[in-house]
Amino acid sequence: MATPVEAVGSGALETCSLDQILEALKLLLSPGGSGSSSLQNTKHNVLLATLKSNLSALEDKFLKDAQWKKLKLIRDEIAEEAEWPQNSVDITWSFTSQTLLLLLCLKETMIRLAADFHPGKPNPRTPEVAPALSPDTLSISQQKTVQSVLQFVVTLGVCPYLVPGVGVPLRSRTEFGAVVHDVVWPDAAPHATRRLYTSCMVLLNVARHASLGSLIFCRHFGDIAAGLCQLGFCPTKRKPPTPVEEVLTEEERTLARGALRDLLDQVYQPLAVRELLILQGGPPQSCTDVKTHLRCQAPAWLRCLCGQLLSERLMRPSGVQAVVRGILEGAGAGAAGGSDAEATAADWKKCDLIAKILASCPQQSLSPESYYKDICPQILDLFHFQDKLTARQFQRVATTTFITISREHPQLAAKYLLQPVLAPLHRCLNTTEIPESDMVPGAILVTEEELNRCVEDVFKVYVVGNEPLTVLLDSLIPVLRVLFSLYCFTKQSVSHLRSFCQEILLWILGKLERKKAIASLEGFAGLDKTVPSLHPQCQFRAATQGGIMIAIKEATNVEDEDEALYQKVSLEQSQVEHLGDLLSHCQECGLAGDFFIFCLKELTHLAVENEADLKPKPFSSTSLLELEQHQALLVEGQEQKLLVLQLLAVLCERMSEQIFTNITQVVDFVAATLQRACASLAHEAESTVESQTLSMSMGLVAVMLGGAVQLKSSDFTVLKQLLPLLEKVSSTYPDPVIQELAADLRITISTHGAFATEAVSVAAQSTLHRKDPEEKIEEQQQTSHDTLMEVPRSHLEQQQSHEKSSQTGQESNTPSIPKRVSEPSITTNQKSGSVTTEQLQEVLLSVYDPQIPTRAAALRTLSHWIEQREAKALEKQEKLLQIFLENLEHEDTFVYLSAIQGVALLSDVYPEKILVDLLAQYDSGKDKRTPETRMKVGEVLMRIVRALGDMVSKYREPLIHTFLRGARDPDGVHRASSLVNLGELCQRLDFLLGPVVHEVTACLIAVAKTDPEVQVRRAAIHVIVLLLRGLSQKATEVLKDVLKDLYHLLKHVVRLEPDDVARLHAQLALEELDEIMRNFLFPPQKLEKKIVVLP
Secondary structure (H helix, E strand, O other): OOOOOOOOHHHHHHHHOOOHHHHHHHHHHHOOOOOOOOOEEEEEEEHHHHHHHHHHHHHHHHHHHHHHHHHHHHHHHHHHHHOOOOOOHHHHHHHHHHHHHHHHHHHHHHHHHHHHOOOOOOOOOOEEEEEOOOOOOOHHHHHHHHHHHHHHHHHOOOHHHHOOOOOHHHHHHHHHHHHHHHHHHOOOOOOOHHHHHHHHHHHHOOOHHHHHHHHHHEEEHHHHHHHHHHHOOOOOOOOOOOHHHOOOOOOHHHHHHHHHHHHHHHHHHHHHHHHHHHHHOOOOOOOOOOOOEEEEEOOOOHHHHHHHHHHHHHHHOOHHHHHHHHHHHHHHHHOOOOOOOHHHHHHHHHHHHHHHHHOOOOOOOOOHHHHHHHHHHHHHHHHHHHOOOOOHHHHHHHHHHHHHHHOOOHHHHHHHHHHHHHHHHOOOOOOOOOOOOHHOOOOOEHHHHHHHHHHHHHHHHHHHHOOOOOOHHHHHHHHHHHHHHHHHOOOOOOHHHHHHHHHHHHHHHHOOOOOHHHHHHHHHHHHOOOOOOEEEEEEEEEEOHHHEEEEEOOOOOOOHHHHHHEEEHHHHHHHHHHHHHHHOOOOOHHHHHHHHHHHHHHHHHHEEEEHHHHOOOOOOHHOOOHHHHHHHHHHHHHHHHHHHHHHHHHHHHHOOOOOOOHHHHHHHHHHHHHHHHHHHHOOOOOOOOOHHHHHHHHHHHHHHHHHHHOOHHHHHHHHHHHHHHHHHHHHHOHHHHHHHHHHHHHHHHHHOOOOOOHHHHHHHHHHHHHOOOOOHHHHHHHHHHHHHHHHHHHHHHHHHHHHHHHHHOOOOOOOOOOOOOOOOOOOOOOOOOOOHHHHHHHHHHHOOOOHHHHHHHHHHHHHHHOOOOOHHHHHOOHHHHHHHHHOOOEEEEEHHHHHHHHHHHHHHOOOHHHHHHHHHHHOOOOOOOHHHHHHHHHHHHHHHHHHHHHHHHHHHHHHHHHHHHHOOOHHHHHHHHHHHHHHHHHHHHHHHHHHHHHHHHHHHHHHHOOOOOOOHHHHHHHHHHHHHHHHHHHHHHHHOOOOHHHHHHHHHHHHHHHHHHHHHHHHHHHHHHHHHHHHHHHHOOOOOOOOOOOO
């Protein structure tokens, strides 16, 4: 049997209008008798009576009304061609048949009207007039009528004939559905299966018209699909309960199968996925036994069929997106996110469900590899949606799916997911061979969009997914160095990738094994050259859209070797500083402390290797090539040692006192210190190990053993690793006091603290009291654990000072440590006038102490007394000035910075007496003062200018003349320092700059255009920036005579200056000047009204 109805070829359709057909449909839907009775039987009777009454009214209308004859002819013609039984004892099927006939009439009429419609050409004079509508267009009220008719057809002609478990049952929908289910008589002719087949096929025929198809499928797609599934795939019973002529033929079943597949291919795919999921595991339907109300699950054949159809939807192009949308939209998210999208995105259960569906290879696939090869690119596309609500849902699904596939199929995930994600980073590794065609200077190797997507996808998978799988960690380790280099580049400017890179690096360092994390940090710092890094011919570059791209370096001729060396050293220093910033976030997990100890051990190892390599070899037995290689290794070793020292300095500066989080780390720190001391003793004829190296380390052990922390039995097990080192110190160190203390510590550790000599207690007390005199009482009352953690920092500062002096060939003349270090025992919170002469003398003696911490502490104590205006200290101002100036020449940072602070505070008290001396020393030549000392004096003058504030105008003349003379100094560093100080001064003079503005401007123009040193030209442009920033709106008055000259200078620098930093300063100055002139020309309008009170 063929399709129930095909096209109608009668010419009667030409004179029939849509209004008549819709009026006939309304007549069928007219309400009948009263439905107010609450009895179920009454509702059934009312429904049946209404259907019968409406059918009779329609037939009377056809017979009696002459205007309806055309419609009757059309209906009769379609009914003759129809191949399904239209009359039945069951009134519900008769009603459904007549409704289907009218729907076919409506469809054919709309097709004929659209074919005969020939719109006229639009009038160019009135282009705003809307074009004429096609005559087959339904109005809103007509669409509502058609929707009501379709609901009756599906309710009476499809749903009652679905077997239990197929589709959503009528009883579960509405109360009217329950009534319909009871009034339908499926045992009457025609057979229920024939009725279902007829209804589905006619509806599909009507749906061929686009507007009618949208009305049908938007609400009734699920019921039609359920009917087609039953018709085409439901297994037939071996013993047919009905005559043979009422059973569907195989041809009709095949036709139903084809219609189902065509329907699924045509509709919106997320809708198809959603309805198939409902069919596969939808709500159960009531069985025939109404009394028991048993629930029937979907039959096995339907679940298998829906699974196959869903797999086909998934394996189509964009099938992953269709499945995700179908499930999420079915959860209430809506087509574009919807009001419940945020709640849906936060529901990880739905994401896990989708991930399991996507990660499971269907049976239809040829192999798991072919399946994942097809869907993995679609999974990655889910990360890149722009709509915020949709993106949140899709990204969570993509992340969960990514993790699931990586867990279940790590090899396939590495090949089809991780490799595409990390491809932009692998492309620029130094271990990758870049094609010669891409090695063009300036060529873009990784675009801005590729790098942004790569970093963001890595963040979403690793950090958001937060699943430390082995395949994920192993895939990211080779590109960590490139990510760190990108992080360092983002720290130089504003970039949205900075937070992503930082979170990724912190996550991977926290999830890796500690050895691998330390090895990664070693690569970040440049200590391990074998770690894959950015290709030497590649560089990061700012992109046009505010992002970052990777390009091939342009060919540059660096003639000045010093400039190239400076760029290399500055790059390494900035990377070390950024590494310190990164490790400052890793203190709680203990990684920062472990890396700190690793650096100490590495320093000891390098020191031992250098001592062995520095031994001279006989020249006769060494060729020139071997000698050159030996010298290169020596230089590389020295660079490595300097890098470790720089790294230790940054860690000491950036890390807090809580860098060590457990006893094991403290013991490892002490062991590293003792090993270095033993190595120095073994390789040097005369010991150059400073006394504080051993005193601090063993004092720290004494503090722990003295009860500062509560030690357990396991802690003593850790402490026992110090026994061999203490034994070696007790037998090899020349000072008997240190020998005795080491032996006593060995005894105390071996007896688990049961026996402790007086020397251990004295060393513990000495270490606890060895604090900076500048600290306050609150810091002195901290817990012993905090004190224990403060010791390594001060110790390392002493150790770095020793290393720096040893690198320059200076030998330490520090005597062996006494039992108690002489330090000023003065607290800094004393009231003014409470400092006695004895206390002052004690601090003055400590200033000349050879031990660096003691000297620096004394200088800071004197500075504090000057700040508190202590009379005893101010009486010796000349002596104090001499002390501070002498310590300015000290090489240790801790000492000369304390001296700078002291001179600045002393100048704040007596500016007239001290400022003149400082200017004379700053203005002196190289023969009297070293360049380093003059720079330190310049730092003092800058602090004085800032401290004086508005009072600096009193000393305007000597300061300006000194700085202007310094701008002509032969030393380029001194010229730059003078210009920076000049900028600080001009920033605070305001209108008092007027008399000397021409001199200052002429100096800046000459320096910016003619000075050969790039840092001096940078300083000159920076002075203009400070000048405009300080004067702000007063610049148009103060600089009115030279403003044009400054503008021309800045434009000259922007156009012709080869240095990028100088051009950046000039651009900033132009922006400041532009803002000033805009506010001057267009002042802000103030809506105010002046009220004057007359006398």
